[in-house]
Amino acid sequence: MSRDVRNDLIVAGIFAILSVGVIIGTSDYPVSERAVGIRTFPLILALLLGGLSILVIVRSVLILRKMPRNEDQAGPAIDKRVVTQIVITVVGVAVYIAVVSTGGFIITSVLYLGVMAYYFGERRLWMVATYAIVGVISVYLLFGVLARVPFPEGPAEQILSTIGLG
Amino acid sequence: MIEQLLAGFALTFSHPFNIVLIFAGIGIGIILGAMPGLTATMGIAIALPLTFGMEPELGLTLLASIFIGGIHGGGIPGILIRTPGTPASAASMIDGFELSKQGQASLALGVHAFSSSTGSFLSTIILIFGSAALANFALDFGPAEFFILAIFGLTVVSSVTGRSTLRGLFMAGLGLLLSTVGIDPIRGYPRFSFGVYELADGFSLVPALIGLFAISQVLVEIMTLDVPIIQAERVRARLPNAKTIRSIMPTIFKSSVLGTLIGAIPGPGAVLGSFIPYAEAKRSSKHPEKFGKGAIEGVAAAEAGNNAAAIGALIPTLTLGIPGEAATAVLLGGLMILGLRPGPMLFVENAHVVYSVFASLLIAAVVLLFLALIMAKHMGKLITVPKKLLLPAILLFCIVGSYAIRNSIFDVGIALGFGLLGFALNRIDYPTVPILLGLILGPIAESSFRRALLVSRGDPMIFLSSTVSIVLIVLSVLSLVFGYRLTSSINRQAKSAGLNSDSD
Numbered sequence: 001m002s003r004d005v006r007n008d009l010i011v012a013g014i015f016a017i018l019s020v021g022v023i024i025g026t027s028d029y030p031v032s033e034r035a036v037g038i039r040t041f042p043l044i045l046a047l048l049l050g051g052l053s054i055l056v057i058v059r060s061v062l063i064l065r066k067m068p069r070n071e072d073q074a075g076p077a078i079d080k081r082v083v084t085q086i087v088i089t090v091v092g093v094a095v096y097i098a099v100v101s102t103g104g105f106i107i108t109s110v111l112y113l114g115v116m117a118y119y120f121g122e123r124r125l126w127m128v129a130t131y132a133i134v135g136v137i138s139v140y141l142l143f144g145v146l147a148r149v150p151f152p153e154g155p156a157e158q159i160l161s162t163i164g165l166g
Numbered sequence: 167m168i169e170q171l172l173a174g175f176a177l178t179f180s181h182p183f184n185i186v187l188i189f190a191g192i193g194i195g196i197i198l199g200a201m202p203g204l205t206a207t208m209g210i211a212i213a214l215p216l217t218f219g220m221e222p223e224l225g226l227t228l229l230a231s232i233f234i235g236g237i238h239g240g241g242i243p244g245i246l247i248r249t250p251g252t253p254a255s256a257a258s259m260i261d262g263f264e265l266s267k268q269g270q271a272s273l274a275l276g277v278h279a280f281s282s283s284t285g286s287f288l289s290t291i292i293l294i295f296g297s298a299a300l301a302n303f304a305l306d307f308g309p310a311e312f313f314i315l316a317i318f319g320l321t322v323v324s325s326v327t328g329r330s331t332l333r334g335l336f337m338a339g340l341g342l343l344l345s346t347v348g349i350d351p352i353r354g355y356p357r358f359s360f361g362v363y364e365l366a367d368g369f370s371l372v373p374a375l376i377g378l379f380a381i382s383q384v385l386v387e388i389m390t391l392d393v394p395i396i397q398a399e400r401v402r403a404r405l406p407n408a409k410t411i412r413s414i415m416p417t418i419f420k421s422s423v424l425g426t427l428i429g430a431i432p433g434p435g436a437v438l439g440s441f442i443p444y445a446e447a448k449r450s451s452k453h454p455e456k457f458g459k460g461a462i463e464g465v466a467a468a469e470a471g472n473n474a475a476a477i478g479a480l481i482p483t484l485t486l487g488i489p490g491e492a493a494t495a496v497l498l499g500g501l502m503i504l505g506l507r508p509g510p511m512l513f514v515e516n517a518h519v520v521y522s523v524f525a526s527l528l529i530a531a532v533v534l535l536f537l538a539l540i541m542a543k544h545m546g547k548l549i550t551v552p553k554k555l556l557l558p559a560i561l562l563f564c565i566v567g568s569y570a571i572r573n574s575i576f577d578v579g580i581a582l583g584f585g586l587l588g589f590a591l592n593r594i595d596y597p598t599v600p601i602l603l604g605l606i607l608g609p610i611a612e613s614s615f616r617r618a619l620l621v622s623r624g625d626p627m628i629f630l631s632s633t634v635s636i637v638l639i640v641l642s643v644l645s646l647v648f649g650y651r652l653t654s655s656i657n658r659q660a661k662s663a664g665l666n667s668d669s670d
Contacts, residue, residue, distance in 0.1 A: 008333070018343070022343065026357070029357070036615070037353075038350045041346060041612040041615060042343065045342050045346070049339045052332070082388065082389050082391075085388050086385055086389075086589075089561070092561075097578050097579055097582070113558050113559065117555055117558050120391060120553070120557065120558065121554045122554050135559050135562065136562075142216065146216070147570065148219060149215075149566070149569070149573065151569075152575070
């Protein structure tokens with residue numbers, strides 16, 4: 001239970017800061033001569049969320065103070081290996097974003113699919129290669145050819161366009 | 167209305183591609199719904215970018231078909247391996263898996279397919295008549311009513327999604343705040359974009375919903391990457407014989423009506439839409455003792471109710487712009503991306519699109535039966551595709567889908583950001599549907615709010631000037647009270663059952 005209350009406390013704290021940020025951020029917006037202006041809606045939202053945050057913070061602190069200190073301090077922790085897998089997955093997408101503009105869609109995607117499948121536990125290299133190539137061709141046909149999405153170009157796309165397939 | 171529906175059929179059949187899309191959508195939906203961990207919502211989110219170049223009616227047909235297929239597909243792993251693909255399919259698992267254990271998986275899958283198809287068909291008929299009537303009623307709404315309606319939608323969804331009303335309200339507030347990023351809807355002044363050119367138009371909806379509903383789900387699934395896959399047998403679906411069909415038809419009919427009505431109330435969603443018809447079928451059965459031990463009626467009631475509730479949820483989504491749960495919230499986003507404005511005006515400005523989609527839904531219900539019976543024998547293999555191959559492919563689809571809307575790498579980063587947000591919120595039990603709803607309804611709420619106050623010269627009493635507004639305000643307050651009591655009661659039960667819980 002205390003884990004949920006602590007989570008609520010943290011979220012309410014973040015919202016309180018966010019609300020103050022919105023109030024400050026909108027303070028230099030031009031003032032309207034009419035009843036409502038550019039600032040009105042975000043300001044009302046910030047005031048409502050700020051008020052709600054203060055209520056939750058007060059309530060959470062009161063609950064935590066009444067609670068025995070040793071009760072359910074830690075929630076079920078995630079396995080370290082799972083945390084690493086999640087971090088690697090997120091970093092993988094971030095690297096993809098950074099590389100795709102220069103590497104082009106085809107090469108970056110083949111490498112991405114192959115590396116991720118290998119990392120997630122597929123150890124048969126022929127399977128990794130087939131999976132990555134067939135997967136990228138399918139996505140390319142679906143989005144690049146059917147939906148006509150202009151993908152970032154790299155060496156592979158240039159070769160394809162040279163031989164008249166791009 | 168009949169004329170419009172016939173025109174809808176004519177429009178549907180005038181595009182041969184439409185029928186292909188129905189088959190493709192139902193097929194994709196069944197596969198995605200059947201794979202434990204994947205959902206129809208994720209399928210719709212990933213398929214959205216594919217609809218950009220299409221006519222709105224074609225795009226919507228694809229998305230609605232994935233939706234219907236996904237709802238049906240969720241029941242298959244429940245019957246075969248006792249692992250429901252979606253929470254709403256848990257009710258059909260109760261008797262479906264018992265039938266499988268008794269060596270009657272073929273019959274269970276056949277009844278499941280027939281009930282899904284019939285439930286979808288009957289529910290679509292109610293949708294056609296119900297939504298037209300509701301849209302007509304809502305045509306007289308002014309900006310004040312639209313603002314209150316948006317607030318009503320947000321409070322209802324915040325009240326009943328997740329474990330706590332308070333958490334839902336926070337998330338709806340976050341969605342509304344995020345919707346204010348970019349150029350303001352009336353004067354065109356940039357807000358909170360911090361000089362970032364790509365944020366000038368605010369957060370693009372597709373990357374946001376791909377992040378919230380697909381990338382976050384992939385990250386959640388990584389946590390069970392090492393869980394061994396349960397192998398399923400290869401089973402053919404067998405259509406029940408005429409005698410069985412006659413015996414289950416009253417149950418299917420009653421469950422479809424009940425499911426549609428429950429689905430049409432924003433919030434309760436498909437879970438109650440399947441369990442309440444199941445409970446009612448058991449209550450009114452001549453052999454209630456057979457329920458839970460392999461009753462065909464149980465599978466029929468749960469599955470007809472489940473599909474009917476999903477389609478029933480389209481009534482408030484299309485007519486009022488208020489989706490009841492995640493899948494319809496994503497569909498609502500799809501409507502807007504295809505250039506349509508959800509709400510009563512949709513039935514005036516784009517009646518041909520609406521009725522073409524209704525016609526497609528009726529065809530899709532028939533196609534569902536056909537495809538469900540054919541695909542059943544392959545499902546045992548499909549639902550056991552290893553996650554180590556599935557998850558990277560889904561991530562690539564998410565990346566490409568986010569990129570495709572504006573050909574922008576920046577949008578992929580936005581999707582990743584929303585994915586991380588969705589994952590973090592999932593870990594601490596905060597709902598994500600209200601964020602999406604806030605993002606969608608935010609601009610409508612703000613422009614209606616400002617227009618109403620401009621009309622009234624700043625007098626806030628305009629929001630209490632009509633009966634509709636007052637009724638909606640009362641309903642919003644009631645939904646908060648009801649939601650608070652409901653979540654408190656669920657939390658108390660969870661606590662007494664020894665589960666970790668908290669109430670607000």
